[in-house]
Structures are given as C-alpha cells and as structure tokens.
Amino acid sequence: MASPFALKLAGIAQDLHDRFHLIDEHDPPLANQIKKFWTSLGLTFPGVDTAWSAVFVSSCVKQAGATKTEFNFNPAHSQFVHTRHSKWAKQHRCLSRPPNLRSCAKCW
Numbered sequence: 001m002a003s004p005f006a007l008k009l010a011g012i013a014q015d016l017h018d019r020f021h022l023i024d025e026h027d028p029p030l031a032n033q034i035k036k037f038w039t040s041l042g043l044t045f046p047g048v049d050t051a052w053s054a055v056f057v058s059s060c061v062k063q064a065g066a067t068k069t070e071f072n073f074n075p076a077h078s079q080f081v082h083t084r085h086s087k088w089a090k091q092h093r094c095l096s097r098p099p100n101l102r103s104c105a106k107c108w
Contacts, residue, residue, distance in 0.1 A: 009064040016060070025052075041073050054080070 002010070016033070023030040025048045034052050037059040038045040058073040058080065072080040 005064055005066070009060060012060045012063050016056075038075075041075075043075060051075075053077070 020030045020033060025031060025034060031048050034048050034055075035045040037052060037055045040059045040062060041055065043055070052075075054077040055075045057077070058071070058075070061071050062073055074080050
C-alpha cells in the first residue's frame, strides 16, 4: 500500500501530466509552469532550454510536503539521488545498492 505522501506526490504528477502533456515546453502555458518549478525552489529560471526534469521532480516532492531535511531539492538528479542513497545507507548501515524504495518504510 502506498503511503499518504506517495499518493499525494503521484496525484500532483498526474495533475501536471493531464494539464500539460500535449503542450510544447516553449508554449506559454507549459513554459510558465516550468518557471514555477524553478522559482518554487528559490532558483533562478534559466529558460526552458535548460534541462528541467530534476526541477520538476524536486518541485513535486516539495509540493507533496517533503522538507529540506527529507529531500535535497536540486536541479540535478544526481544530487538528490546521492543524498537519498547516503541517508538510506546510514539508516540501514549498508553501503550496497539502494533498496526498492516502495518496500522500505524507513526510506519513504
């Protein structure tokens, strides 16, 4: 069973998909939303030609209720993945690969 946080996060992502999946990122409705992803994290919006998928993830996770101590909001996937793995390894005293996060109550 998914946690309340996971359900909220999935709902946020689904809503954004429903609203924007047929719109090009250069068109104003989606370009404005992408700008909101950046600014919601306190970052300067560099334009839609800069990779923004990690900012999308970070913004959705923040909107779902995660805090800075729980998630490394960052415009680079590698940064929040590394932070999450490091926290997991410390909690589980394990330096091996990350778990299936869906099955690990300590991680999410």
